[in-house]
Amino acid sequence: MLKLPVIVAPMFLVSTPKMVIEAGKSGVIGSFPLLNARPAEVCAQWLEEVNKGLAGKAWAVNLICHRKANKRYDEDIELIRTYQPPIVITSLGNPGEVLDIVHGYGGLVYSDVAHISHAKKAAHIGVDGLILVCAGAGGHGGTLNPFAFIAAVKEFYDGTIILSGAISTGKDVLAARVMGADFAYMGTRFLAAHESNADDEYKNMVLQSTIEDILYTDALSGVHANILIPSLIKEGIDPETLKPNEKVDLSHLVNVKAWRDIWSAGQGITTVKKKETTREIVEILLKEYEEGKADLLQNEFRVKID
Numbered sequence: 001m002l003k004l005p006v007i008v009a010p011m012f013l014v015s016t017p018k019m020v021i022e023a024g025k026s027g028v029i030g031s032f033p034l035l036n037a038r039p040a041e042v043c044a045q046w047l048e049e050v051n052k053g054l055a056g057k058a059w060a061v062n063l064i065c066h067r068k069a070n071k072r073y074d075e076d077i078e079l080i081r082t083y084q085p086p087i088v089i090t091s092l093g094n095p096g097e098v099l100d101i102v103h104g105y106g107g108l109v110y111s112d113v114a115h116i117s118h119a120k121k122a123a124h125i126g127v128d129g130l131i132l133v134c135a136g137a138g139g140h141g142g143t144l145n146p147f148a149f150i151a152a153v154k155e156f157y158d159g160t161i162i163l164s165g166a167i168s169t170g171k172d173v174l175a176a177r178v179m180g181a182d183f184a185y186m187g188t189r190f191l192a193a194h195e196s197n198a199d200d201e202y203k204n205m206v207l208q209s210t211i212e213d214i215l216y217t218d219a220l221s222g223v224h225a226n227i228l229i230p231s232l233i234k235e236g237i238d239p240e241t242l243k244p245n246e247k248v249d250l251s252h253l254v255n256v257k258a259w260r261d262i263w264s265a266g267q268g269i270t271t272v273k274k275k276e277t278t279r280e281i282v283e284i285l286l287k288e289y290e291e292g293k294a295d296l297l298q299n300e301f302r303v304k305i306d
Contacts, residue, residue, distance in 0.1 A: 001025070001027070001206065002019045002028060002029070002058070003027025003028065003282070003286055004027060004028050004170070004194075004207075004282065004285055004286055004289060005168055005176075005177060005181075005183045005184060005281075006028040006032045006172065006173055006182070006184050006185075006186055006285065007028070007029045007031060007060065007162060007183050007185050007186070007285045008023045008028065008029065008031060008187070008190050008278070009031065009063035009138075009164065009185050009186060009187035010021075010031040010032050010061070010089060010189050011033070011196075012038075012132070012139065012188070012259055013036060013038070013197060013198075013259055013260060014034065014036075014191060014196050014197050014198050015031065015032035015033065015048045015196075015197070016032065016036070016196070016197045017032065017050050017053070017192065017246055017286065018090075018195040018280055019032070019193060019196060020054070020057075020059050021049075021050060021053035022195055022278035022279055023059075023278050023282065024053070024054040024057040024058065024059050024281070025057075025155055026278060026282035026283070027031035027058060027282060028056045028201055028282055028285075029087065029183075030052075030059050030060070030278075031059065031060035031061060031087070031089060032061060032062065033061070033062040033064075034061050034062065034063055034064075034072075034076045034079065034080075034234045035064065035070065035072065035076075035130060036197075037111070038077040039072075040072060040074075041075070043076075044079060044082075044083070044182045044253055047061070047079060047082075047083035047085065048083065049294050050085075052060065055098070055173075058087060058111070059085060059086060059087065059089075059131060060085060060086070060087035060088065060089050061085045061128060061187065062089045062090075062091060063076055063077075063080065063081070063088055063089070063090050063091070063098055063106070063146055064073060064076075064091050064093070064094050065090050065092055065093030065094060065098065066092035066093035067093070067167050069092055069093070072299075074298070077097065077101065077211045078099060079294060080098060081101050081197060082244070082262070082301075084105045084148035086107050087107060087108045087110060087114065088102050088108070088110070089108075089109075089110045089111060089131065089253060090108050090111045090112070090127070091112050091173075092208050094125070095109055095111050095122065095125060095127060095145055095238060096103070096125055097253055099125060099126060101114075103139065108128040108160075109127045109129075110127060110128060110130070110160065110162060111127045111129070111130060111131065111195060112130075112133050113131065113132060113133065114132075114133040114134075114140070114141075114142030114143075114144070114154050115142070115144070116149075116153070117145075118154050119132070119157065120156060123128065123153075123156060123157045123159070125133055128160055129159055129160030129161065129182070130157060130159065130160070130161055130162065130181075131151060131162040131163075131164055131293055132144075132146065132149045132150065132153060132162065132163055132164060132181075133165065134146040134149055134163065134164060134165030135164065135165055135166070135264055135268035136166030136186045136226070136265075136268065137165040137185075137187075137226065137264075137266050137267075138165045138180075138187045138191075138226055138265050138266030139187070139226070139264050140223050140224065140225045141165065141216065141224065141225060141226045141266065142165070143224075146165060146176075146179065147165055147179060147190065149279060150163065150179050150180045150181060151180075151227055154180060159221045160179060160181065161180050161182050161183075162182065162183040162184070162185045162263075163176040163179065163181035163183070163184055163185060164184075164185035164187075165175055165266065165267075166188075166266050167179065167184045167186050167189075167268060168188060168189045168266075168268030168270075168271040168289065169189075169268075169270075169285065169288050170284070170285040170286060170288025170290070170292060171288050171289065171292035171295075172184065172268070172290070173186075173285060173288075174289050174292040174293060175204070186196075187190070187266065188206070188218055188265045188266040188268050188269050188272065189268065189272060189281060190278065191206045191265060191272065191276070192206045192207055192272055192275045192276070193205065193275070193276060193277060193278045193281060194277045194278070195267070198263075200208075201277060202231075202263050205228060205230050205231060205264055206228075206269060206272055207273060207274060207275070208230075208269075208284040209228060209229075209230060209265065210269065211267050211269060211270050212270075212279075213228055213230055213269070214226050214228065214229070214265060214266070214267050214269065215227045215228075215229050215232070215239055217280075220262060225264055226264055226265065226266055226267065227263070227264055228262075228263045228264065228265050231261070231262050231263040232262060235262060237302070238247070245298035255274075276277045284300075
C-alpha cells in the first residue's frame, strides 16, 4: 500500500535497484531507466533483484521507445516481456508495441509528454497514464505551466495524471493532488540520496546549488534540458556563451559527455539540503504532506471566521 502518491522518477545514470527497492518499501513507487544497466544481461539482473525485493509492490522501469535513440530497444522489449515490471514508463517514440505486451500481463503503461500534441497521441493509443513534464523539471524539462497543462489534458483524457516539474516537498505533492494530479513525479529531491548512483561531486553540487544555478538550454543535446551551471563551469564551459540550438564544442575537453560529466537538476533544487536515505526522504515528504493538509484546514477556518 502506498503512503504517498509519489513516483520517484527514473533518472539517467542515477537511479539504482537499491533506490527502487527502498522507495517501494518506504511507501512510494520507485523506478529506473532500463538503459542504466548495461549490457542487457546486467539489466536482467537488476530486474530480477527488484522483482525479488518488491514482490507484490508497485515499481517501474523507463523504456526509450525510439529505435534510433535506443539501439537496445528489441532487447529491452524482451526484458519487459520476461520480467513483467508492474509499470512501464515510456519516453520518445510510439508506445504501441510495449502497450500490448504490458497489458498482456496486467501491467500499466505511463507515457511522459511535454506538449499537448504528444499527450493527445499517447491518450489516443490507450496509455494508462500521462506524465506531464512541466516547466522546471530536471532532465528534458518542458515549458508549460502545470495549472494550464493539467486543465488542458483533462479536457480529453480521464486516465491517471502524473505531474512533473519542480516538485520537491510534501506540500508540493499535496498541491499537485489539489490541482488534479493522481501522482507527483519527483527526481531532483532524490539526487543526493544515499542509494543514488550520482558521484559525491554531483551530490555535493546539488546540495550547494539553488534555483539560480539552473540553466534551461538545448545547447548540449539539441533538446532543451535543465542543466546545473556549476557542472558546466567545472568542465570549462562558459554558460554565458551558450545560445539556442547551438552545439557546445567539447572537442577541447577529453572524454566529456552530457549527463555523465555535465549534470542536470530541476528548479526544485533549492530545498535539497543534505544527503539522506531514500526512506528518510519519504518520511520527510510524508510529514510535510500531512502538515500541508493541516495548514489547509486551518487556513480555511480562518477565512470563514474573517
